[in-house]
Amino acid sequence: MKTLILVMSILICVFSCKHTTQQPETIKATITISTDASAKPYNPMLFGGFMEHFGRQIYGGVFEPGSPFADMQGFRTDVIEALRELKVPVIRWPGGCFVDSYHWQQGVGKNRQAYGEYRWGVIEPNTFGTHEFIELCRRLGAEPYICHNGLASVQEMADWVEYCNAAEGKLADMRKENGHPEPFNVKFWSLGNERYDTAYIHRVRDGAKAMKQIDPSILATCSGSQGGMKKVGFKVSPYLLKEAGEYLDYISVHNYWLARGHELPRYDYLTAITKSEYPEAYINLVIESLEETGMRDQLKIAFDEWNLRAWQHPGFPRNNVDNYEDPEIIKLVEKRIKGNHLADQYTMADALFAASFFNTCLRHSEDVTMANIAPLVNTRGPLYVHPKGIVRRTHFHAMALYANELEELVGNVQVISDKLRSNNDTVDVIDALATVDKNGKSWAISLVNRHPTEKVACTVKLGNKLLNDKYVATILTGDSSEAYNDIEHSDRVAPKEMELSFKKGIAKLPPHSLIIVHVEEE
Secondary structure: OHHHHHHHHHHHHHHHOOOOOOOHHHOEEEEEEEOOOOOEEOOHHHHEEEOOOOOOOOEOOOEOOOOOOEOOOOEEHHHHHHHHOOOOOEEEEOOOHHHHHOOHHHHOOOOOOOEEEOOOOEEEOOOOOHHHHHHHHHHHOOEEEEEOOOOOOHHHHHHHHHHHHOOOOHHHHHHHHOOOOOOOOOOEEEOOOOOOOHHHHHHHHHHHHHHHHHOOOOEEEOEEEEOOOOOOOOOOOHHHHHHHHHHOOEEEEEEEEEOOOOOOOOOOHHHHHOOOOHHHHHHHHHHHHHHHOOOOOOOEEEEEEEEEEOOOOOOOOOOOOOOOOOHHHHHHHHHHHHHHHOHHHOOHHHHHHHHHHHHHHHHOOOOEEEEEEOOOEOOOOOEEEEOOEEEEOHHHHHHHHHHHHOOOEEOEEEEEEOEEEEOOEEEEOEEEEEEEOOOOOEEEEEEEEOOOOOOEEEEEEEOOEEOOOEEEEEEEOOOOOOOOOOOOOOOOOOOEEEEEEOEOOEEEEOOOEEEEEEEEOO
């Protein structure tokens, strides 16, 4: 009997230690913020977005003519108003895989025709094109970032730049006839999406060269690496950098850290949140690629597709579709829409992963100068749009806090934290970032407690002083780590103003929470 009890005790211990190996009362972390080290600037483009003609991102998302929420031009005004809360600085469009079948000339002017879009298996109505995209960006105060069809000719690429940016000439006249006399002045351009073969590399080289002959002021990028739901992806091709690097300003990387499947995979909070340090490993790999080829000083990193969860699209993308009315095609399209929109997936894990992702990019702000959550609206995006309104998902609020609460410069922070474990993944329980104003006095300190159920005793030292007061703060948390927002309960997870109390440097951080605390240094 004693042997049986001993075996059962061991099994209980093993099971309970699968996720975290420490008792709650021992969980601690120490944050040391150096006030002597030089703080570094960061680019607000890190808080950018991406929109593709996929699911209901465009149609039924930002653009829905006939909706009671739409204006005379078809834009959803409730969506525009919500996105303004994120201060979105840049939007990448129109894809993504979608661009492989997209030809920009078909999406301008009055005589547009719907067409079969084989990559995602739907009929593209073609009512949202270049002009509508620019209008959306202007309303949001965002820089437009256009991604080319990577299979198109170099001439087609150069022509799109000329159409958008030229003041005079045949294509400028075409734009004027289509209702926009002044140039769009699109600064950011990508040559294709997630293609890496030799022919593509040559097209990048020749396309970027031709585009910059049209407008030398543009900034060009191309797909350099993607992760494939792994801790790190693959390195940037040295051949790509050798052949095309001199014509580029960025190198684009993509990753989603929770895999998709034919059937919708479901992930618990711990499995999801322990992926939070994966972006750090991936960014370091890309930096290493640039360093090895001597291109680090010239090329910045545009993490222009990122999200915790990969988009759900069973059976797609495809290289051809014979019949868009095939019941099997229709069934797969409906399945992906339903899978991506299920509200209970978007828990506190999504919010805290987003915070951790921004912390990583901000720590690497000398290399990473743009990031675009994929997507911005619907699918896996932070804003869910439905016919009767909108829902701000958990990661919407995390993004809004980072866009609105940080100071101008990134400070030097050391984090010493106990660990959180799930299966084969280990992550610091606490993540932190400190930003400061140009005067070096006003600090915004971001504190992320990833633990699903326990408070963490977190010590914060600012310079040579332990924090020891009550400070104004904003907290984002939920009634459980699996909390989410949906149509019926749209504010279950929402930020709240609070006072965070430190005693001799120690504050008790609530579980599964993001707190941004403001400290004025004397």
